[in-house]
Each structure stands twice: as C-alpha cells, then as structure tokens.
Amino acid sequence: xxxxxxDFHFVPDGATTLVDALCRFxxxxxxxxxxxxxxxxxxxxxxxxxxxxxxxxxxxxxxCLAREGYACSRPHVGTVVLSRKGNVLRGRVLFIxxxxxxxxxxxxxxxxxxxxxxxxxxxxxxxxxxxxxxxxSLAVLKxxxxxxxxxxxxxxxxxxxxxxxxxxxxxxxxLYGDKLESNDRxxxxxxxxxxxxxxxxxxxxxxxxxxxxxxxxxxxxxDAQPALAERGIDSSWMTIxxxxxGWGRFDGIVHxxxxxxxxxxxxxxxxxxxxxxxxxxxxxxxxxxxxxxxIPEDVKIVTFxxxxxxxxxxxxxxxxxxxxxxxxxxxxxFALAILTRGRIPRPPQIKPRYVIGETFPF
Numbered sequence: 001x002x003x004x005x006x007d008f009h010f011v012p013d014g015a016t017t018l019v020d021a022l023c024r025f026x027x028x029x030x031x032x033x034x035x036x037x038x039x040x041x042x043x044x045x046x047x048x049x050x051x052x053x054x055x056x057x058x059x060x061x062x063x064c065l066a067r068e069g070y071a072c073s074r075p076h077v078g079t080v081v082l083s084r085k086g087n088v089l090r091g092r093v094l095f096i097x098x099x100x101x102x103x104x105x106x107x108x109x110x111x112x113x114x115x116x117x118x119x120x121x122x123x124x125x126x127x128x129x130x131x132x133x134x135x136x137s138l139a140v141l142k143x144x145x146x147x148x149x150x151x152x153x154x155x156x157x158x159x160x161x162x163x164x165x166x167x168x169x170x171x172x173x174x175l176y177g178d179k180l181e182s183n184d185r186x187x188x189x190x191x192x193x194x195x196x197x198x199x200x201x202x203x204x205x206x207x208x209x210x211x212x213x214x215x216x217x218x219x220x221x222x223d224a225q226p227a228l229a230e231r232g233i234d235s236s237w238m239t240i241x242x243x244x245x246g247w248g249r250f251d252g253i254v255h256x257x258x259x260x261x262x263x264x265x266x267x268x269x270x271x272x273x274x275x276x277x278x279x280x281x282x283x284x285x286x287x288x289x290x291x292x293x294x295i296p297e298d299v300k301i302v303t304f305x306x307x308x309x310x311x312x313x314x315x316x317x318x319x320x321x322x323x324x325x326x327x328x329x330x331x332x333x334f335a336l337a338i339l340t341r342g343r344i345p346r347p348p349q350i351k352p353r354y355v356i357g358e359t360f361p362f
Contacts (some may be wrong), residue, residue: 004029004035005100014183019053019064022051023064026061027070030123031124032124041065041071041079041081044062065079068116069082091122091339092125092149093114093124093125094144094152095152096109096127096129097154098156099132102127104329105151105153105242106324107155107324110331114153114332117332123150130161136160142168145164145168145170150170151339153172154172156175165185172189173344176190189350190352191349195320196222196224197227199224200228203228204233204357206360210270210271211270213236214238214240214274214275215238215239222304253283257279257284258286262287269298269299272299272360273300273302274307275301278303295315296358300360302318302360303320304319305317305322305355315358316359318361320353322359330348
C-alpha cells in the first residue's frame, strides 16, 4: 500500500495547524481520486511517527475525516476511505483574504464553513492570502490563479487584487470590502442598518448624549452618525494614525489602541466609544484598565467585534457582531448556486446583530 504521508509536506504559516493541514491534504487526496474508496488510511500510530503529531492530535485527523464523510473506522481494520459513490472532482474554488486576517476568529469560521460545504459537494477548496500593502507584487495570488480554478471568493479585496482577478478571466465575487466603479462582479455586502438602529435605540434608552466613533485614518468606515442623529444624539470622530506597514495585530493593538489611549486625559475621554476596528478596541481597553479607568463606569465601549476580536475579551463587549457560521453558509449557498446553475443569482446580504455585553450593559 502506498504511504500517502510521503507526499505530505507542511509549511508553517503561523495560521494553519499541522492537524488542519494534514486533514485537508487527505481530503484532497480522496477528492482527486488519488485514494480510492475502501483503501485503508495510515493508523494513528503511523501518523504520529511520520508527522510528529501526538496521539490525541492524530485522532483528531481521523475524527475530522469521519465527521465530514470521507472515511470511517472499522473494527480490526482501521480507518477506511468511504466510496465517493461515483462522484468525481467537480472543480476548484479558491478563497483569498488579506494575510493579516488569516487566523482571526471571523475569517477562520467562514473558511471552515466554506471548506465543509464545498468539499462535501465535490469541489477542491483552497485558501490563499495577499498583502494590503499597495507595493505587494501579488505573486502568490497570480501563481494560484494559474492553476485550474472555477471560482474565486475574495474577502476585503484591494483595487490591485480586483485588477488581477479581472485580468485573470477567472469567475469571481467579493465578500465585504468596497467595489470599484468599473467592476461588474457581484458583491456580498454587510447590511448594518438594523444593527445600527438597535445600537442607537440602546443609547437613547440609556440616556447617552454623545458617542465618539474611533476609526482608522486609511479605512473606509461604517458610520453610526445618521442613526444617532435621528434620535437626537451627538456624535464625533476620533481618527487614529497607522504606521506605514499597516494595521495588523501589533500595530493595531499597540500603536493604534494602547498607545493612542494611554495618554488621553481622563477628562477628555468621551462617554461612549464606538470602535470600528477590534484591534484598536483591545489596545484601548488594556490602556484603560492599566490606568484604573473602569468600564463601563468611567467609559462605555461598543465594538465591531469581527474586525479582529472574538466576542469575549477580558469582559464581554457590547458589540455589532456578524455570525461567522451564518455568513459562511450564505456565502457557500451563493458560491454553489453560481457553480451549479451557471448563472449569477442575486447576492445575499450579511446582517450583523447588536449584542449587549458588560461594557455597555444598561
């Protein structure tokens, strides 16, 4: 029997675990027909010996394959590949996103949902990243597009990425982000009006008179001002400067969050801060706690939670939150409709919800 582990090569990228990489590799081997139905997979002991995984980690690989319908465990035999019932590989879907988003809570959940849905439907599913730096050559993305690809799903695509996709001729659509005037490709957008109305109503009930929105100087930002103004609540902007390198975890949390709010005088801290970047929220919260500024007694905080922050951090945030699994299901439905029907249906809307947590409880 061919040892499939000889063909497995893991290149650490800081985001994908060895368990996930091995599970994806075996699924692709089965999907492409390089492992036939009824063939026995390596034992947990063999996986441990060949890859360095622990017993528990190797067992997670076999459990993943069983859960997603690729293999099953048979007494006295081992883990055996299930028949694909005559299904052949139907195509390849590529999901691309900024490198700073890889490994974040929201994108990871969306990717997991897409991988499950698309591979179950017979499509190979791959992920590639690009840099938000305008000087990036996008060599990796261009290389990926040279492979046979039926559909590309692009998250937060820059104008440069949009241009590369348009020139490639590969069918594609966009998730979130901003659309070029000349681009006729479909976009799945965030419809945040309901969540903003709920937020503004909450402020009105709590007697909030003024809201300061914190934004990135280089980002096109969502705006709660119209909803607040309808309810007679004033609002203003606090613009945070980013370094030339961008606003990833370190820059966002330390420079744009912690350092930006470590020196703000207590008297000038607004009654309520609405952060449109989760990294800024993390850094600012740490700065407040380090200075003895209490939340929500001294300052109330609301955040757009899926811009880099998990729903609970130190204490549960009041947040505008996109359910990543629901979003992933909608994106998968849309992708499969394009792939199977050969036409582009109307893109769905992703609607965040407004969730009240301890940082603005009343």
